[in-house]
Amino acid sequence: MLNQFFFLMMLMNAGTASASSGLVSHQSVVNASATELTLSTPAKSAQVEALLHNKLLNDPMSPTVGAEHPSLKIVSFVNYDCIHCKRLDRNLERLLKAFPQIAITYKLISYGSEASTAATRMALAVWIEKPEKFHAFHHALMRYQGMDDNVRILSALSAAGVKLSEYRPDTRHIIEVNKKLLRVLQYSGTPTTIIGNRVVSGEIPYDQLEKMVRAALKND
Secondary structure (H helix, E strand, O other): OHHHHHHHHHHHOOOOOOOOOOOOOOEEEEEEOOEEEEEOOOOOOHHHHHHHHHHHHOOOOOOEEEOOOOOEEEEEEEOOOOHHHHHHHHHHHHHHHHOOOEEEEEEEOOOOOHHHHHHHHHHHHHHHHOHHHHHHHHHHHHHOOOOOOHHHHHHHHHHHOOOOOOOOOOHHHHHHHHHHHHHHOOOOOOOEEEEOOEEEEOOOOHHHHHHHHHHHHHHO
């Protein structure tokens, strides 16, 4: 409880705008092959819900691609070393093409080796320094098939037409905040994707993602 209190204080000091509406009751769906399990999340106060909603949807430090003024904003917690994230990302790209009125906000997370952290930190640096280049950089990282080393970063920078030689020191903090947010919300890891009032953990077929997007747009 104390850790959550300090985290919420950090969110309040993050300088983001106040939320206009809340994700009050997420329906969490865990996808294991063709099986889905519906879970419930712990009740939270209206203030806590507003802070979490704001951090999910309106955080300027979280890369966002798609419509400038979206009818629906999807949130996806992803890790560039996660094969399931790479597979899901292909379907998210399809959604962006099929629904030009939506946007996707990426909560970038990394675990393990310094190489993993380096790729994620560079992605955040690209977003902060050259936001118009982020989508191409992100796409290149997700499609890279080689070893998890500096070559993939250089390759993605080249593909996106970006010249950055180092990442900002605050990018490590952004990653840690995203990891803490994932834990506070009690989601199960990456990939985790929020569409409207539903939460999808793991990979999910494109057809199912499309149905969820259509339902969320209809209920908006």
